[in-house]
Amino acid sequence: xxxxxxxxxxxxxxxxxxxxxxxxxxxxxxxxxxxxxxxxxxxxxxxxxxxxxxxxxxxxxxxxxxxxxxxxxxxxxxxxxxxxxxxxxxxxxxxxxxxxxxxxxxxxxxxxxxxxxxxxxxxxxxxxxxxxxxxxxxxxxxxxxxxxxxxxxxxxxxxxxxxxxxxxxxxxxxxxxxxxxxxxxxxxxxxxxxxxxxxxxxxxxxxxxxxxxxxxxxxxxxxxxxxxxxxxxxxxxxxxxxxxxxxxxxxxxxxxxxxxxxxxxxxxxxxxxxxxxxxxx
Amino acid sequence: xxxxxxxxxxxxxxxxxxxxxxxxxxxxxxxxxxxxxxxxxxxxxxxxxxxxxxxxxxxxxxxxxxxxxxxxxxxxxxxxxxxxxxxxxxxxxxxxxxxxxxxxxxxxxxxxxxxxxxxxxxxxxxxxxxxxxxxxxxxxxxxxxxxxxxxxxxxxxxxxxxxxxxxxxxxxxxxxxxxxxxxxxxxxxxxxxxxxxxxxxxxxxxxxxxxxxxxxxxxxxxxxxxxxxxxxxxxxxxxxxxxxxxxxxxxxxxxxxxxxxxxxxxxxxxxxxxxxxxxxxxxxxxxxx
Numbered sequence: 001x002x003x004x005x006x007x008x009x010x011x012x013x014x015x016x017x018x019x020x021x022x023x024x025x026x027x028x029x030x031x032x033x034x035x036x037x038x039x040x041x042x043x044x045x046x047x048x049x050x051x052x053x054x055x056x057x058x059x060x061x062x063x064x065x066x067x068x069x070x071x072x073x074x075x076x077x078x079x080x081x082x083x084x085x086x087x088x089x090x091x092x093x094x095x096x097x098x099x100x101x102x103x104x105x106x107x108x109x110x111x112x113x114x115x116x117x118x119x120x121x122x123x124x125x126x127x128x129x130x131x132x133x134x135x136x137x138x139x140x141x142x143x144x145x146x147x148x149x150x151x152x153x154x155x156x157x158x159x160x161x162x163x164x165x166x167x168x169x170x171x172x173x174x175x176x177x178x179x180x181x182x183x184x185x186x187x188x189x190x191x192x193x194x195x196x197x198x199x200x201x202x203x204x205x206x207x208x209x210x211x212x213x214x215x216x217x218x219x220x221x222x223x224x225x226x227x228x229x230x231x232x233x234x235x236x237x238x239x240x241x242x243x244x245x246x247x248x249x250x251x252x253x254x255x256x257x258x259x260x261x262x263x264x265x266x267x268x269x270x271x272x273x274x275x276x277x278x279x280x281x
Numbered sequence: 282x283x284x285x286x287x288x289x290x291x292x293x294x295x296x297x298x299x300x301x302x303x304x305x306x307x308x309x310x311x312x313x314x315x316x317x318x319x320x321x322x323x324x325x326x327x328x329x330x331x332x333x334x335x336x337x338x339x340x341x342x343x344x345x346x347x348x349x350x351x352x353x354x355x356x357x358x359x360x361x362x363x364x365x366x367x368x369x370x371x372x373x374x375x376x377x378x379x380x381x382x383x384x385x386x387x388x389x390x391x392x393x394x395x396x397x398x399x400x401x402x403x404x405x406x407x408x409x410x411x412x413x414x415x416x417x418x419x420x421x422x423x424x425x426x427x428x429x430x431x432x433x434x435x436x437x438x439x440x441x442x443x444x445x446x447x448x449x450x451x452x453x454x455x456x457x458x459x460x461x462x463x464x465x466x467x468x469x470x471x472x473x474x475x476x477x478x479x480x481x482x483x484x485x486x487x488x489x490x491x492x493x494x495x496x497x498x499x500x501x502x503x504x505x506x507x508x509x510x511x512x513x514x515x516x517x518x519x520x521x522x523x524x525x526x527x528x529x530x531x532x533x534x535x536x537x538x539x540x541x542x543x544x545x546x547x548x549x550x551x552x553x554x555x556x557x558x559x560x561x562x563x564x565x566x567x568x569x570x
């Protein structure tokens with residue numbers, strides 16, 4: 001038997017151990033081309049079996065707005081305490097859906113890449129991260145439709161629009177953090193996948209997507225409680241930036257806090273499970 | 282003495298197999314689902330030097346695959362340590378990447394996941410496609426592939442990035458003859474390029490051809506570690522010993538000799554009938570009315 005004694009172990013490093021954070025992040029950075037390119041290709045092939053192909057990326061949000069316009073603008077015109085309800089609704093729905101898609105698709109990202117996880121060794125955070133990048137890119141056409149609706153309704157760009165990248169970054173950070181946590185839990189128990197649609201349905205109704213919370217809730221304390229709902233915070237922030245909707249400092253602070261806390265905590269939760277992904281035990 | 286490629290010191294791998302994850306019902310009743318601790322690798326120590334080709338043999342369930350998976354970092358070691366010079370590439374039989382994607386896209390995904398940048402990937406893809414020899418099937422979705430085709434694709438992807446250390450788990454056995462020869466050539470090139478190989482196989486002929494040293498694992502421990510000829514001789518003898526009780530009038534009638542380990546050339550067990558192969562014209566000419 002070879003007794004490992006004399007040859008030096010210079011240049012060797014341990015494997016099968018949790019990777020220190022610095023090296024983990026370095027490995028993740030080395031996957032940046034994966035993180036960008038794979039979701040882009042997925043987006044491209046997503047509509048491979050359709051007649052209209054990539055046009056669906058724009059058509060889908062257009063049709064959504066079309067339906068809202070038909071229902072709330074033509075069939076039953078109601079204002080629910082807001083001026084241009086179509087703009088109000090468009091901003092709310094698209095901002096909400098952006099986070100929803102990152103989190104629900106992110107939750108499935110481990111489970112749906114089991115083959116890859118069991119075959120190749122790479123930092124698993126690559127998967128939720130690349131999902132988020134894909135959703136961010138897919139948000140491009142959605143954002144274009146948003147802009148058209150906003151400007152067509154006579155809202156000229158204001159200085160607040162300069163905050164758009166910041167808002168987008170904050171919301172993306174929050175959603176990515178939540179998707180990290182969701183990915184780990186859904187890998188453990190697929191129940192989450194079944195629950196998430198209902199969680200988001202509920203959030204949709206309590207986040208002021210369809211109605212103005214200002215209009216219905218006068219109590220300042222109660223309004224403060226709404227800031228505890230990150231989806232409400234980001235929906236409100238979009239309206240504040242784009243069409244000078246009402247917002248307070250509480251919401252601004254909450255938008256930053258939710259982004260930072262969720263991203264750091266979500267990533268920590270995800271990484272703590274790094275060794276468990278791909279196994280069933 | 283050449284530099285070390287990898288070192289295993291008292292490596293142990295233990296994992297828990299449960300019949301299922303605890304359901305809420307189990308948790309409420311305070312029951313745990315049946316769980317079994319599997320001590321698959323129990324204190325294994327060996328060194329592999331750069332440029333060495335080491336065969337790993339042992340009966341099913343002896344911990345060969347687990348050892349390889351731990352060496353590539355897919356499984357965690359529960360005690361001891363595995364040190365490597367670079368992250369080894371692992372080639373297993375159940376290799377699946379992303380079934381819904383085409384072979385070509387899988388090559389790209391596999392290379393990117395290994396940390397290659399997009400310029401390198403763009404350079405490599407045509408060569409990898411060529412090496413797989415899959416032809417037009419490369420643009421079919423991988424769920425339509427046979428296990429041999431998957432193995433070809435996976436071997437091509439894993440070796441394309443020229444890993445220093447290659448761990449092969451029975452992955453060559455499913456390919457057809459042409460591809461096995463091709464992959465054997467690539468392994469030779471890999472070794473010539475001072476690459477290191479760990480090869481798990483039940484085809485002892487394959488191990489004889491490509492390994493100068495063999496580790497024999499049994500119940501997660503090393504039984505022998507030494508030159509191929511010596512270790513394989515001892516291993517074959519032990520396989521025959523274990524068959525003997527059955528041959529001595531046990532319940533097993535008509536036992537196949539050497540069923541547990543394929544000794545020598547696999548073809549030697551098949552009767553070879555000289556002459557031309559039978560054709561349909563040889564069939565009995567009695568016509569059914």
